Amino acid sequence: MRRALVVLALLVAPLAAATAQSSQFGVRGLGAPGRALSTRAFSAGGAFGLFDGESGLNPAALGRVSALGADFTSLQDFRHVENPAGSASVREARFPFISIVGPVKRYPAVLGLSFANYTSRDFTLATVDTLPLRDVPVAVFDTLSSRGSLSDLRAAGAYRIHDDWLIGVGFHVITGSARMNFHRVFADSTNYQSLNQGSELSYAGVGLDLGLIRNFGPGFSLAATVRSDGHVNVDKDSLRAGTIDLPYSFGFGLRWRARPKLELASQVLMHTWSGANSDLLAQGGLGSDNNYEASFGLEYTPNLRRPARRPLRLGVRYGTLPFLIDTGEQPKEFGISAGTGIRFAQERAGVDLGLEHVWRSAGAFKERTFLLNLGVTVRP
Amino acid sequence: MRRWGGWWAAVAVGVGIVTACQERLTSPAECPELCPGGSPQVFDTIVSAVVGADSSFPSPADWASGGGYVNRGRGTALLLSNGFPGSEDRPVYRFAPRSDQIAVRDTFRTFTIDSAQINVTILARDTLVGGLKLFLYRIPSGVDSSVSFTGIEPLLGPASLLDSIVVPDSVHTGTVSAVLDPTEVGRVAFAGTDSTLAIALRMTADQPTGIRVGSLTSSTAATFTSFVTVDVPDTGSVRHQSISRATAFNTFVTENPLVPVDSLLTVGGEPSSRAIIRFGLSREFLDSASIVRATLELTPVAPIYSLRGDQSLIQAVPVIGDVGAKSPISSDSIAIRQGTDTLPLVQADTIQFNVTRHVQVWQGAPDRPQSIFLRMGPSGEAATFARAQFFSTRSHAADPSVPVAPRLRITYQRSFRFETP
Numbered sequence: 001m002r003r004a005l006v007v008l009a010l011l012v013a014p015l016a017a018a019t020a021q022s023s024q025f026g027v028r029g030l031g032a033p034g035r036a037l038s039t040r041a042f043s044a045g046g047a048f049g050l051f052d053g054e055s056g057l058n059p060a061a062l063g064r065v066s067a068l069g070a071d072f073t074s075l076q077d078f079r080h081v082e083n084p085a086g087s088a089s090v091r092e093a094r095f096p097f098i099s100i101v102g103p104v105k106r107y108p109a110v111l112g113l114s115f116a117n118y119t120s121r122d123f124t125l126a127t128v129d130t131l132p133l134r135d136v137p138v139a140v141f142d143t144l145s146s147r148g149s150l151s152d153l154r155a156a157g158a159y160r161i162h163d164d165w166l167i168g169v170g171f172h173v174i175t176g177s178a179r180m181n182f183h184r185v186f187a188d189s190t191n192y193q194s195l196n197q198g199s200e201l202s203y204a205g206v207g208l209d210l211g212l213i214r215n216f217g218p219g220f221s222l223a224a225t226v227r228s229d230g231h232v233n234v235d236k237d238s239l240r241a242g243t244i245d246l247p248y249s250f251g252f253g254l255r256w257r258a259r260p261k262l263e264l265a266s267q268v269l270m271h272t273w274s275g276a277n278s279d280l281l282a283q284g285g286l287g288s289d290n291n292y293e294a295s296f297g298l299e300y301t302p303n304l305r306r307p308a309r310r311p312l313r314l315g316v317r318y319g320t321l322p323f324l325i326d327t328g329e330q331p332k333e334f335g336i337s338a339g340t341g342i343r344f345a346q347e348r349a350g351v352d353l354g355l356e357h358v359w360r361s362a363g364a365f366k367e368r369t370f371l372l373n374l375g376v377t378v379r380p
Numbered sequence: 381m382r383r384w385g386g387w388w389a390a391v392a393v394g395v396g397i398v399t400a401c402q403e404r405l406t407s408p409a410e411c412p413e414l415c416p417g418g419s420p421q422v423f424d425t426i427v428s429a430v431v432g433a434d435s436s437f438p439s440p441a442d443w444a445s446g447g448g449y450v451n452r453g454r455g456t457a458l459l460l461s462n463g464f465p466g467s468e469d470r471p472v473y474r475f476a477p478r479s480d481q482i483a484v485r486d487t488f489r490t491f492t493i494d495s496a497q498i499n500v501t502i503l504a505r506d507t508l509v510g511g512l513k514l515f516l517y518r519i520p521s522g523v524d525s526s527v528s529f530t531g532i533e534p535l536l537g538p539a540s541l542l543d544s545i546v547v548p549d550s551v552h553t554g555t556v557s558a559v560l561d562p563t564e565v566g567r568v569a570f571a572g573t574d575s576t577l578a579i580a581l582r583m584t585a586d587q588p589t590g591i592r593v594g595s596l597t598s599s600t601a602a603t604f605t606s607f608v609t610v611d612v613p614d615t616g617s618v619r620h621q622s623i624s625r626a627t628a629f630n631t632f633v634t635e636n637p638l639v640p641v642d643s644l645l646t647v648g649g650e651p652s653s654r655a656i657i658r659f660g661l662s663r664e665f666l667d668s669a670s671i672v673r674a675t676l677e678l679t680p681v682a683p684i685y686s687l688r689g690d691q692s693l694i695q696a697v698p699v700i701g702d703v704g705a706k707s708p709i710s711s712d713s714i715a716i717r718q719g720t721d722t723l724p725l726v727q728a729d730t731i732q733f734n735v736t737r738h739v740q741v742w743q744g745a746p747d748r749p750q751s752i753f754l755r756m757g758p759s760g761e762a763a764t765f766a767r768a769q770f771f772s773t774r775s776h777a778a779d780p781s782v783p784v785a786p787r788l789r790i791t792y793q794r795s796f797r798f799e800t801p
Contacts, residue, residue, distance in 0.1 A: 093403060125406075142419065186672065197796045199796075236798065280801075365414075
């Protein structure tokens, strides 16, 4: 386990900005929520997340891991954004999820550490306006940018009871920062000087989650999880700016091996982000609402003797996003995904690849994005 | 083969992901939906100078006794004009004495003057006005700094005319010469013990205009050269020599000099004046505002005239320490460049100086006095046609409702309110 911690530290250290996909739907509130999924679960629309020990949704799922391993995930986002101000194509690369998991010797228990993106606040917004200055209309070009995120550091453990029951508990430290910058340039730059102003927001909070998996034989399982994140303290340039209530989260999933080569899964996650609504409104935001995500996925294994060799994963999901950008409508998203993977070096290393096409919208605000997820697994 | 194909595919995917890692995050946005923190408003305010704390130097009393920053004739140019609306000016040169003997082979010998030449340097003229002609008059050799326009003008008659110089329209700057041949050289002859030549200049042109001519300060003053035949038996260069005399004193006289007035702010003139204006912006304002533009607005009492093609500069320079007339001024090149304004041909309405940098310095340095010094450009003091008098906090226009006191117009915005979270 100590070796595992060293590996995790080496993986996490260079990742100053490890976040998931950002979007215009992450501009308000705490940002775009992340998904603590391995590439395998990502490829199936997240449907296997509650059963996947390499993902971070359910601490009980750690109990399905039989050997020490580390997972490293990168995400490339190619996005087309549309809103009343225009459209743009943007892209970014992030590292949304890292985990290291290993069983405890002589005990039916598994421990794990993970680093996941909780919400992402990476964006750069450009606006154009005309202001009457000294009785003359002057065009101004504003750029508001944010770089940062809330990260979810989890220490969790799971315990197996006769292979029928898996129970788990996780402790979460939610921390991070967002460096905000406002830049204004006047079209009449001869007479009007540009402005540049920065501020840093930092966040700190803790959470706890419990998980359960019930196996009804090798072909069918149910999973459930509940999580409470309490609240997060928000400091602005080292001064306390406020407190935001974080949600309770509930998850329920099922997994069914319909055929020896075909495994199906589905899950529903719900977050009570409406608890943060009053805090956000009090601080000048647009508020938040409860959100959910429902997903369905499958994994097809062509070769049962080598199940980790190029399985086919497909998934679909639909959900809502918690933070409003238009008071009239809650943002929603729909995604379809596919992926595969390969293990090599006597299954001590592996690469998984997932691709998801996501549509998000809220009124006139829309975006389409391709998410390319690459996962690297190492089992020392 | 399939094994290698898989590896190549994996490598290709890896390379594709790595090379696609270039970020491009900027997207358009519309407020208020995508403007966390809102869109900052811009405000405009006018701040008057501290009443009674603005003044110009020298005071009228000191000016009357000859005090000032740059005295008449000590500037980089002398003024000459004819009908120019700004002023009527006559330059005066007094050359070094010319002895009536010359040393040749350790022996002083007499000489006879064959011809003479007077060179005058034109530093600036209105190139759109043609027909420029300079007239050189001989004036009494005792001329000094106490000379006045009324004392010089009557002397400039036909009887004292030495020569005239027709300046071609193609000559914009440079040296022009008046040559006195043997029949005219008697006009610069000396009588008795007087061996000093002094001259004054007048001019004519197709239109009322003025020119600026060289001075001692800029090493461009007029020169007086005599071509002589020395009384020696030799021939050649020893016998035929030239005696050159540089300007020993120069000045110019003005028909209506700008006289400082206590209730006004005087900038320029001769001796040159400067003005200091003090403001009292509150710390609360300076600490909370982001200045995007600040202009110092001054209303001239009378139109300020400049020579076309040779516009004058007037500067608003931040003060480092406010000790009055001799306050040290900032050498901040950005502030000086920003605060320098080129005057148009006729500046009749409010003049505006960009003092954004000045006010920003006040924001960052609370100990810095909120004072601004006004002066003519460094090469323009006592050497330019532009002479300015502005209303002060102690004066008002004919219509009292029209603000004419020195004032700052500041365009600013409050700090952007980043939305938390």
